[in-house]
Amino acid sequence: MEWRRIAARTAGRARYAAGQGLRSAWYTAQMQAARARAEGFNRPGEPAFQPSRGRPDMAELRRAYFELFLQDRANIEAGLYPEPRELRLAGLPGALKAARAFQQDVKAVDERRLARDGKALQRDIQAGGDFLQRNANRYPDYYLQNFHYQTGGWFTDESAELYDTQVEALFSGTADAMRRAALAEISRALQGRDQRRQSLLDVACGNGRFLEKVLEVWPRLNVTGLDLSPSYTEAARARLARWRQADVIQEMAEAMPVENESFDMAVSIYLFHELPPRVRPLVLSEIFRVLKPGGLFILADSLQFSDRPPLDGLLEYFPHGFHEPYYKDYLAWDLDGALTQAGFVKECGTLAFLTKVTAWRKTHL
Incomplete structure (x- = not known):
């Protein structure tokens, strides 16, 4: 009955809000403790940061934060992926x-x-x-x-x-929620398809966290993770060991040991802002090469200048406060132009708090 559906939806939203609120509070407290131990940023003796794009609009930052969770919940209710269930007592010791x-x-x-x-x-x-x-x-x-x-x-x-x-x-407990914006694009691409006949490559998979979320939703999807770090690929293999069809390769993204036109989808999460300008087009070329004609590339990375203009000052500070040697150049990089030049056609794009997710189609040859 309708009232039952309304009650279930209301209960689900309350449960989601409580869970994500507690999660954000947990990680925010950790960052505040870390800042206290470091005695804050821009303290005496540290090179002062002089912003050229103004101070970030904190009201806009809060607005973007809440919009992230509203969109995440909307994706859950639309059936794009299940509600996250990460707050479990079994996970507390870890x-x-x-x-x-x-x-x-x-x-x-x-x-x-x-x-x-x-x-x-x-x-x-x-x-x-x-x-x-x-x-x-x-x-x-x-x-x-x-x-x-x-x-x-x-x-x-x-x-x-x-x-x-x-x-x-x-990111105050928002990293997984931002990544789920990329998960939503995978879900849309897989609708009406047999997951057992689809393949996905995660370029710079790190320790396998995102691929684990993918496989929890589509446990028969054929996935491959690629990363250059020996320690992170080892961690990814351990994390994905329960899925026999999952593979992890240790190699450079600009020289993948992967056959031409071998994947239906590719995804990259927070890679391109850590690449030198000269390497980015090489990686794009490789992704284009390994995708099948008509294949989809989902790129999730930091906001860039003018994506949310009131937050440009925050983006400008990031490479000052943290070692991100190529991030400043990335902020002004012509992402759309580079993808188009590589042969991709843009299908859609969305902002998820401090992340931008875009989906690109490899043109049929």
Whole structure:
């Protein structure tokens, strides 16, 4: 009956609001604790940040924050993906362990941030004797940095374990919700299709968190993750081990060991802002190559200048407060022009808080 549907929808919205509110509060508290331990940003001795695009409009930031969750809930009610159920007692010990490790690493991260030192990893390699020195020629120079000033860069198991907590804390518990905007595009692409006959490539899959969410929704979808980090790919393999059709490859995105026209879909989550300008078109060319004619590429990455003009000042600050050596260039990069030049045709785009998700079709040849 109609009243039952209304009651169920109302209960679902209340449950969702409570869960996401608690989740955001948890990660916001972790970031506030980290900032307190670091004694705040722009403190004496730190190079001052002089914005050229004005201070961010905090009212607009709050508006975008709430819009994210409203859209996420609308996607759930539209049947694009199920409601997240991450707040479980079974996961509490792991969450507490991750929170402690995050706080313990704050001092080292803050020291690099104050010194504007993103090259600690390269010095460790030059010091000699470890795995990285023996294998450093496998990795391009731009990759051998402490992105976000994180300990170990992309090359330690501890970094792979900490990453999810670091990102969620940075974005006040919204990272997974922002990623689900990309999940919605996958859902639309798969409607009416047999998931067992569809294949998806996650370019720069990291520790496999997004692919895990994909497979929880479509457990028979054929997925492949590709990432250059040895520690993150190992973590991704462990995370996806229960799905026999899931594969993880350790290799560069600009030189994928993948056959031509072998995937129906490709997705990239927060990769392109960490690539040098000269590498971005190489990666786009590779993605175009491995997609089947008519295949779909879903790109989720940071907002750029003018996507939400009142927040341009916030975007401008980010590479100052965190080690993002290519982010400033990315903010003004002609994303649409680059994708069009690579041969893609834009289908749609949406903003999800501080993330922009666009979907692109490989033209039939």
